[in-house]
Amino acid sequence: MNSYGKAFRITTFGESHGAGIGVIIDGCPAGLTIDTDFIQQELNRRKPGQSRITTQRREKDEFQILSGVFEGKTQGTPIAMVIMNEDQRSHDYSHIAEQFRPSHADYTYQAKYGTRDYRGGGRSSARETAARVAAGAVAKLLLAQLGVKIEAYVSKVGKLALEKHYSELNIALAEENAVRCPDPETAQKMFDLIDATRKNGDSIGGIVTCVIKGTPVGWGEPVFDKLHAELGKAMLGINAVKGFEYGSGFEGASWYGSQHNDAFYTDEQGNVHTRTNYSGGIQGGISNGEDIYFNVAFKPVATIMQDQESIDLHGNVVTVTGKGRHDPCVVPRAVPIVESMAALVLADFYLRNRSARV
Template structure:
């Protein structure tokens, strides 16, 4: 099973939803980085369950423990081990589906591949695994901060409710001031009510997380198979429940002529080469061009719903799956820090690769 991501800044996650703990080993982090535990914990708190009534009510503090790779508040250059204990497992909530395949879950595909599966919350296929990614991504953010690179994700759509205002006209920091993590307060209220109504019906709804990366210099990325946008797409599509990725103008760009879509260059007052528009999303030819990198990630409705659904069991017999346990009616509010984390892991890896090329 592949549980490792990255080339130079490499992470390997471990653990299951209802095991003793989850965690991550980070290899390739430069030495001498200030290991800001409060910053890392803050990102974990943004992802953890039980934040409001529109998220799962599983109670996990997600307090991490440092096992290795840090001394006197600095990274040492050796592998960094982080562990997050599981504190609120209710495995009995899943005993009824020990031999049933839940619709749109990984139950059947895991059984087909491995011949065995951990049915307690999905085991390794659970989104609980993403807490380990967030911890590693927070460390990647600390590296990027020293380079002037910042990453801000936010919820831009829930179901058919879309935030129409361009990100350049919004204060994205406002996303952290409401439970939905939408930077438009008025739209955020509508989204919250929509998710809450969906929860009361025992159903779920999908949404979109948008992300903006600023301060990325020109030159990060590779021109052929390891394009920057291709790696961002791979990283985002590795997140549970993600069904789509687009950057820059995305699919909407097909409606424009080249004369409308091309980003014309100019030289600003500092002598820096810029583009007058940014429909390229900050990436051209697979390499960053110095403009904002922005992209959107589509999440499907959460597969577990509090309604009976038809399915089959491990023997192929018809079965009715009853939704139980504690689940998010909409995953996107808690997915915001996960998207940021994966973006940070991609960018810090390309930064190190670019440095190695210059060495």
């Protein structure tokens, strides 16, 4: 499927080396003011060529709204946005037209469809995520009216981890460096590690941490569409993602219930809170009003500038030679993608929750 969401639904289209990519948003309420500068800013955070530790493909990623917005406001009709591709180098991929690159989608796409667009991976390319970021920016504008704020940052590159809890950080500082880590000292170490990896013709993985503040109580469904399940699905649908954990995550599996339970209390204004937040802001699949926080693990980028053994379309053993422009580490550019997918999930649940009761 190329669509995501129920009440706030997006459909993306386009390929890495096609004419362009885009998204159609269906279900966005009428009357929302569309800040085009903000949408462009979000796309700029994801676009290639930001520094020497990202792919050097040069794309402006300027978007155009084709429908659904009039005089700066949404009309309640489908919103269509398109981003034209400008810097394709399809000849960089001609050598793998019949070769299957290790850990890429080449083989599985060929086996499933009997054909594939080998130019930059076609539909399987992370280029498609620009469309998600454009749609996520609209979702962020909707959520901002409700006081919901979504911030993500790089918390780990390889074995180099930021040990501080998100509550100890000024996450806004993440936008002041190329790695998008809010701790300047750690950010420099991460940058050096990614740069050294790039010079070695290799790639490295990492983790993006996301924090959501201001989510009202009650978003999410109690059985199959639990809030954390949909967040997990959204994150695992991002290219190169290998893992998702929220709240106490895997560490919580080694604790006792007496350690893990979040005790309720009422503050002086009569608002209900929990004294700890190992639940990660979600209980029973429904938001409880506390901060929602989670980690998203990204694998090393599959394309490396080293020769690798593989097979071709006919089963012959071949040597795949790394070529083209690729990120040595995807996590710095993945930060706005994680935020956007989280925004799409929450916007969808916000609209669905309107029908929960009279």
